[in-house]
Amino acid sequence: MGKNKSIIFTDNSKIAIEALAKAGADVFIGYPITPANLLYQYASARFPIFMAAPDEITTLQWMSGFSAIGKIPVTATSFPGFALMIESINMAYMMELPMIIILVQRLGPATGTATTGAQGDLALLNGMISGGMSLPVFNFYNSFDCWNLSAKTVEFSVKHRTPVVILTSKEEMMTKVSLDVEQLSSISKIERTYYENDEPYIPYKAEKDLVPAFLPLASENYQVRITSSTHNQRGIIQNSTVEALNNSKRLHFKNIRNMADYSFYELDEEPGAKVLLISYGITALAAKEAVFNLRAEGKNVSLLIAQTILPIPQIYFDVCAKYEHIIVAEENLTGQYRQILFGHGSGANVSGVNDFGAMINPNSIIKEVMKYV
């Protein structure tokens, strides 16, 4: 044993911070909060620039300042801190500033239970940008995806000039796991491109992919205007001109359009299966175990693990259309992703496995699947 293996005992917080740093994120700003503390601690040792902010509003504002001058900032928080960041994330969204916010979910409402995991904040993310515009949200369920997708978030955020949320939870970020580092793929540092032209820089003039070229604030050669209020292509505040409104609408369509190349999911289809199980994040592990055990008993069930959570990749609906019954398993009271995917009146062919204050047990999933196989 041991040949070509290099096993370490680590946690996904360490994996995420290392992957983000390798991918080119260079600033971590944060305020400690359980269960995001490990991310804060590791970032303090790893990121080229680390700053301790006095609160979460300041965190996002400092990040926006750093992002505006061309850095790639990251923070990590949980709901109480995230709630304070929301207006500023909207600001960064409108300004088109790249940044990564890691939301480590814990049990709410309010301060809830800091040391208990949950998947209770997805509904918030779905409507968090005023106007219901799309905010990119990624998640992962194991260390390898944590590694790969953390790097991908940097790429998506920078390339498309948008804040991106990594949605995770206490159990995913604090559980220590044995991991073969030889199986981690290499991560390249992102190479940023800046506006270069003889013409004056027009800060919000979109290119083919609906993304404007980036130029850092305080650039030597061109004037740069950045604003969070409704604005035209030149960054001049305008109440409701067609140009300004189109610019705001572009922010939504930019993410929808460009998510096609960043639709990450794991689809494990069983021939003859009529039931599709959908899960994500921490519950995806229970779903995998449930599917493994069900198949061992000869029960046919397919599994879709969503990693690109929002905006919803079209392929999720295409896959769902092939099945008679769909079960969405997630660790929240109301079935937040189920409702986002299928609406509040989901109908008889959609059901959920949900729990509140405890991880979903594979047996609970098996019990639900058994009703339909």
Place this chain on the structure above:
Amino acid sequence: MFKKFLEEGELPFCKGCGHSLIANNIDMALQKNNYSLHDVVIVTDIGCHGIIDKCFKTHTIHGLHGRSVSLASGISAGLNNPDKKIIVLIGDGGATIGMQHIIDAAHHNFDMTVIIHNNMLYGMTGGQPSEFTPSGFNTTIAHNGTKRKAYDICQIAALAGAAFVSRVIATTDFSAMLSSAFSKKGFSLVEVMEICPSYGVKSNPGMKLKNVVEDAGLEVKILVDQNVETFKTEYRSDTPSLIDSKNSIPTNYCSSLTKPVKIVISGSAGEGVQTAAELFAKAAIASGLNVTKKGSYPVTVGVGFSSSDIIISPTEIFYTGTAEMDAIIVTSEEGLDYSYSTIKNSKEGIIFSDISLTLPETEAKIINHDFRSKTSSKNVSLYALLYYLNYSKVFPMEAMIETFKSEKYSSKIDLAQLLEF
């Protein structure tokens, strides 16, 4: 003086508004200090003053109400360049919302100049009072004047450690004061007193600005002019990787396990629960097993229970929950309290309990052993896990011993004594 930093044409403010005076004086002061257009970043937020960005030929950034000082702090720390001039324009409403940011920026001495447009009310939303409205000053919703004393933001910034603080009354030319503020390295703040022509004048007919300021006890002068250590951003280009294969655990042993085993050890804080569980986990890895480990303890980590869940498995571990345990090890009353219901509901696991403890009724098999009197309390958890390993043989004891020897703390513990069961 001709305009260099402002566009030609009328400024967008009401006739007689002090905001126009401030914009013109910024232009004059920047010219005095020989800045070029692209040296300057104007940071604004919400309020009448915030519509000025379009008039500046410099870089501009316009953000959230009250947060401009914080946004500018990020820009300042990010640029880390004393040749760039960051100027924050904020109203008394924004300064009320974002006072923490002003204090914090002064405290850090981020390199910037904050110009507070204090017209003593919220001009953009209809002339309501702010926390900067002096007592006796009428506003549209307080016709008999505000009762509270106004904030003295200059005193607050001074106490927070600003490099330069001054208060002026808006006049045609106060550019020398702005020039001094712009020249100062570190955090500088100039509070400019004005009266809003639309609401302040109408609500307080005949009132003189100079008298309002004087009656409010707000001194018009330079309050602070000192050399300070400006915030410098530390950039580390050579931080070591967090994922280092040098820390890998060699798998020199072999386990005969054929299925996953879930173990929980529950004891008291200070009795080495997490350290012993970590050692056990590493030894399992050294035996070729997949491992997960979680720690549970109250937020006050130094008291109460401490518990750790470990899964060891010859196959990949998916679900890391530990509802049905194979082994529950309890070494103290606090640990028992924490694991009480797990023990009670356990059907197929084995409970390894210190002999001093009274367990609930359970269908699980119980093994009582004297963990606590064998060793000092800080090694109780290690002893209990060694005992469990010796009993269960889930992986070789040699793996545990070798892993133990590689730990820094090993020289302080007599392992041979703990291996006597």
